[in-house]
Amino acid sequence: MPSRARARSYDPAKTRTxxxxxxxxxxxxxxxxxxxxxxxPTRLGDWTVRELIAHLAMAVSSVSRLLERPAPPAREVTATGWATxxxxxxxxxxxxxxxxxxxxxxxxxxxxxxxxxxxxxxxAETAAVAPGDRLLATRVGAMRLDDYLVTRCVELVVHADDLTAATGVPVPHDRQALATAARVLADALAAKAPGGSVEVRIPPFAVVQCVEGPRHTRGTPPNVVETDPLTWIRLATGRLAWAEALESARLTASGDRADLSAHLPVLG
Known part of the structure; x- marks a missing residue:
């Protein structure tokens, strides 16, 4: 579980790959x-599949475009901050x-x-050679390139799932990209609802604590939420409702404080 004092780190080479x-x-x-x-049609308002594909292309092309612009003076946002x-x-x-x-x-x-x-x-021509600490002037504020590439994993994983839902053609998820997306969104939840009363488990990729209240220190936590990575990503991005996930048994939640519906989604 990431420390409150230090943001989770991601391997830059693995992220680019x-x-x-x-x-x-x-x-x-x-x-x-x-x-x-x-x-x-897609599940993204009135976007068609054509517009969804254009958005996927834009998510990646933004890296090159931002690298062509002057670097901002100081870092303002992390990958977790981007999500919210x-x-x-x-x-x-x-x-x-x-x-x-x-x-x-x-x-x-x-x-x-x-x-x-x-x-x-x-x-491949730009991100592969640019230094990871290069600052980019993104929509949400100045970010390091390495952090911004982490957010590109989130975009690609989330919208690949949207593409599958719209076309019926399964888009497989790269394991590292899926892990990165799950971790970023879990950390975003912990930032949005800070605390230590609920433990959220997304095996095998992430565990975070969140929500104000009595902090768990040892033994079995009194409030536990557990789900698989893709279900978590759908919950965190508003593609799946909390009640629907519970009813389908893709999500388990135990304890008086384990209902996280008031804190979801974390990514708009």
Whole structure:
């Protein structure tokens, strides 16, 4: 469990590899989509699959774009802070996504798979050589490149699941990307609802304590929540309701303080 005094650390090389691997799996999943498939609805408001793919491309292309801009003077946000701050920028993200999707649709020869392939190549050229402590002027504040790449894992894992739900084509999750996403969102919950009265277990990737109240020190905690990584990610991002997860037995919660529904989602 990460210390309150020190943020969780992520292996930069593993993170970069995870971004590349998860993006490749998304690209493979969209290659066979026809116009009907691209026009299909998603669970993200009125976005179609085409706009969802554009958003995935934008999530990765932002790395190159930010590296081209001047570095801000000081770090302002960590990966955990990013998770709780993105909702405030949803309108701008929506506008940029729609613009990219429309531009790609109107450009001859720019199919969704090609768009993702192009961004994968740009990512390999830029992120692979840039120093991890390079500061980026992101929407939510100045972040280190290594931290920002952690957030790209979250974006790719979450939206790969959205793509699966929309198309019926399973998009496999890279293990390292899945682990990173689960850990970031667990730490974001602990930051949003600080305390030590509830232990949240997401085996095999994360354990955090949260929610104000009596702190557990030894033995079996009185308040325990446990679920698998993908169910946790869906809960943390609002794709799955707490009651639905409990009813399906994908989530167990024991103890008077174990209902976390008031603290979810953590990522808008």
């Amino acid at each position: 995870a971004v590349t691997a998860q993006l490749r799996r998304v690209r493979e999943a969209v290659e066979g989509l026809d116009e009907k498939g691209l026009a299909a 701050a993105t909702a405030a920028h949803s309108a701008a993200i929506d506008t940029d996504t729609r613009a990219l999707a429309a531009d790609a649709a109107g450009t001859a020869g720019t199919d969704p798979g090609g768009l993702l392939e192009r961004e994968a190549a740009r990512f």
